[in-house]
Amino acid sequence: MISPFAFDNSYARLPDRFFARLAPTPVAAPAMVAVNRDLARDLGVDPELLDSADGAAMLAGNVLPDGAEPLAMAYAGHQFGQFVPQLGDGRAILLGEVNDRSGQRRDIQLKGAGRTPFSRGGDGRAALGPVLREYLMGEAMHALGIPTTRALAAVTTGEPVHRETTLPGAVLTRVALSHVRVGTFQFFAARGDTEALARLVAYVIERHYPELGQSDQPALDLLAAVAERQARLIAMWLSVGFIHGVMNTDNMSIAGETIDYGPCAFMDAYDPATVFSSIDHAGRYAFANQPRLAGWNLARLAEALLGLIDSDVERAVTRATEAVEVFGRTFESELLQRMRRKIGLEMAEKDDLALVHALLDAMHKGAADYTLTFRRLADAALDPALEDRVAELFATPELYRNWAVGWRVRLTRESTTLAERSALMRRVNPAIIPRNHRVEQALEAAVERGDLGPFRELLEALAQPYDDPGARCAAYMEPPCPEERVLATFCGT
Numbered sequence: 001m002i003s004p005f006a007f008d009n010s011y012a013r014l015p016d017r018f019f020a021r022l023a024p025t026p027v028a029a030p031a032m033v034a035v036n037r038d039l040a041r042d043l044g045v046d047p048e049l050l051d052s053a054d055g056a057a058m059l060a061g062n063v064l065p066d067g068a069e070p071l072a073m074a075y076a077g078h079q080f081g082q083f084v085p086q087l088g089d090g091r092a093i094l095l096g097e098v099n100d101r102s103g104q105r106r107d108i109q110l111k112g113a114g115r116t117p118f119s120r121g122g123d124g125r126a127a128l129g130p131v132l133r134e135y136l137m138g139e140a141m142h143a144l145g146i147p148t149t150r151a152l153a154a155v156t157t158g159e160p161v162h163r164e165t166t167l168p169g170a171v172l173t174r175v176a177l178s179h180v181r182v183g184t185f186q187f188f189a190a191r192g193d194t195e196a197l198a199r200l201v202a203y204v205i206e207r208h209y210p211e212l213g214q215s216d217q218p219a220l221d222l223l224a225a226v227a228e229r230q231a232r233l234i235a236m237w238l239s240v241g242f243i244h245g246v247m248n249t250d251n252m253s254i255a256g257e258t259i260d261y262g263p264c265a266f267m268d269a270y271d272p273a274t275v276f277s278s279i280d281h282a283g284r285y286a287f288a289n290q291p292r293l294a295g296w297n298l299a300r301l302a303e304a305l306l307g308l309i310d311s312d313v314e315r316a317v318t319r320a321t322e323a324v325e326v327f328g329r330t331f332e333s334e335l336l337q338r339m340r341r342k343i344g345l346e347m348a349e350k351d352d353l354a355l356v357h358a359l360l361d362a363m364h365k366g367a368a369d370y371t372l373t374f375r376r377l378a379d380a381a382l383d384p385a386l387e388d389r390v391a392e393l394f395a396t397p398e399l400y401r402n403w404a405v406g407w408r409v410r411l412t413r414e415s416t417t418l419a420e421r422s423a424l425m426r427r428v429n430p431a432i433i434p435r436n437h438r439v440e441q442a443l444e445a446a447v448e449r450g451d452l453g454p455f456r457e458l459l460e461a462l463a464q465p466y467d468d469p470g471a472r473c474a475a476y477m478e479p480p481c482p483e484e485r486v487l488a489t490f491c492g493t
């Protein structure tokens with residue numbers, strides 16, 4: 001089939017032990033559910049070519065486009081702390097890579113495309129609900145300005161998948177800077193394959209960190225660079241209340257994108273211990289644990305790279321430890337800078353961190369909605385008469401009022417005008433996030449009733465998160481009422 005994609009597949013040129021070559025397994029009746037037209041254009045692809053019967057057949061895996069070199073990538077990973085030496089793409093197949101309109105190389109992958117040599121007991125398939133969930137969450141993150149993989153399309157397969165119940169099957173076309181993970185390095189380290197590790201380091205530097213191209217200590221510099229990108233990413237997650245839910249090392253992208261939207265969710269009422277994932281019994285990946293666990297994952301990456309860092313183990317450990325410390329430093333300063341902005345501070349003062357913590361503490365005690373508190377704070381920054389609208393979000397409004405006294409004093413030392421300050425705050429405090437109850441409603445309508453209306457409306461509302469929503473989208477700002485609250489989210493694998 002003539003391809004809408006101008007493929008140029010660098011990963012397929014790596015040695016055979018990096019992957020298994022195989023084509024997707026065809027499905028009974030491909031049907032297009034959603035095409036991401038803006039993303040298609042960014043990739044230099046005509047959206048009309050995708051949004052057609054031929055496009056559906058191609059993105060369901062029934063017809064291979066010219067130039068595709070389909071493969072399932074090998075990787076390992078620590079899952080909830082337990083090392084699994086072989087995971088790999090058990091239900092995803094990389095079709096190939098394209099250079100987008102800005103010259104950036106992007107992977108085109110079909111998720112849910114059938115069994116592979118890495119499937120273990122799984123069926124290689126995905127269900128419609130989780131596919132649409134990944135579509136919504138990725139687009140929401142992208143609109144928020146957070147690095148993420150994105151959905152190019154979702155198709156249904158016309159085949160059932162069997163989970164706890166029988167569900168409609170679907171395939172997601174996922175676009176990523178690459179699908180190399182921390183676990184990809186662990187795969188080769190576990191086999192003592194130093195040659196493959198060195199090859200992977202060189203590949204990742206060329207593709208994602210070209211500024212390190214001349215490095216005389218590539219593995220060490222790559223480690224520090226990955227740590228820095230992860231630190232920025234996790235700071236962004238925390239600043240918007242995002243909980244990934246399953247930060248295993250196989251779900252941590254080496255390019256610093258948010259990847260693998262399973263049980264992820266945004267927090268409504270602020271509580272640092274929030275966990276949604278039904279499989280995260282110990283709260284390992286709770287909201288406030290995310291920076292610590294990202295650091296833990298980076299230590300696993302460091303371990304995998306030790307042999308390339310120094311032939312003397314002790315020296316290698318010392319140097320790798322120093323490199324990973326970049327994470328903590330970058331994370332702290334990045335998060336502080338973001339939180340400062342969220343409360344309208346452009347200048348840095350030494351007590352700012354304490355002021356931020358005092359607000360978070362009040363929000364926690366008062367079960368205040370994370371997103372709405374900051375958004376309304378932007379209004380109150382412009383017009384103190386609107387403070388009541390912030391205070392009413394707290395179970396005990398005094399919690400907010402007491403904090404606001406110190407905040408007002410601190411604001412007097414800022415040089416921005418009221419209007420500037422409020423506008424800057426709005427640019428970092430979203431009005432609309434993909435609230436769990438809205439996501440669930442949209443998925444339920446699609447899966448139970450074949451009604452894609454709520455999915456499309458939510459997707460549209462999520463596209464402009466920092467604007468004041470018009471009347472049509474205003475309801476998406478609202479937190480759930482008690483009976484709408486979602487208590488658990490599921491991987492759906």
Ligand code: AMP
Pocket residue numbers: 087088089090091092118119120121122123124125126250251260262491493
């Ligand atoms: P995840 O929890 O989606 O990050 O997946 C963890 C591992 O399980 C990866 O190796 C996946 O490829 C594999 N996996 C997840 N779901 C399936 C499935 N339905 N069939 C085969 N493999 C799967």
Ligand code: MG
Pocket residue numbers: 250251260
């Ligand atoms: Mg995964």
